[in-house]
């Protein structure tokens with residue numbers, strides 16, 4: 312399941328926010344500026360994160376993200392499945408240039424089962440450059456470039472069929 316979700320995440324087709332396929336209720340989720348973890352917590356008792364991969368990779372392992380990040384010898388890659396009350400709701404892929412890890416941001420490479428959002432949204436230096444919506448196999452997704460103390464990281468999220476996002480939309484994806 313997680314391999315398929317993370318493969319689909321890498322196949323997301325990106326859309327302009329003006330796309331007629333993006334209804335207002337959908338954009339309300341996809342353009343969420345605050346923590347998605349916190350928003351999910353409004354729809355369940357417990358949000359949990361299961362890392363599927365965490366480690367340093369070279370630029371050729373992050374081809375999709377490279378146009379949005381500085382070219383460096385290595386990047387920290389984190390891939391996770393986030394669940395609400397044990398049901399998979401989101402696949403997440405975060406790419407952090409090694410230079411972003413200098414200083415307190417080293418914490419990004421030590422998250423384990425702690426949701427990335429808890430760290431990001433506790434920082435007073437967090438900024439967001441953009442959010443792009445997208446779709447893959449009838450599942451909605453988004454990618455964001457975020458910065459901590461001006462240093463970039465790229466986060467891609469794919470909302471899985473059971474995610475609460477789909478409850479607010481007419482018609483739901485097939486299970």
Ligand SMILES: C=C(O[C@@H]1C=C(C(=O)O)C=C[C@H]1O)C(=O)O
Pocket residue numbers: 345346347348349360389391393401403404405425426427428429431466468
């Ligand atoms: C970025 C956030 O953290 C969530 C948790 C992630 C993780 O632990 O890797 C990845 C994607 C997010 O949905 C957030 O809460 O907005």
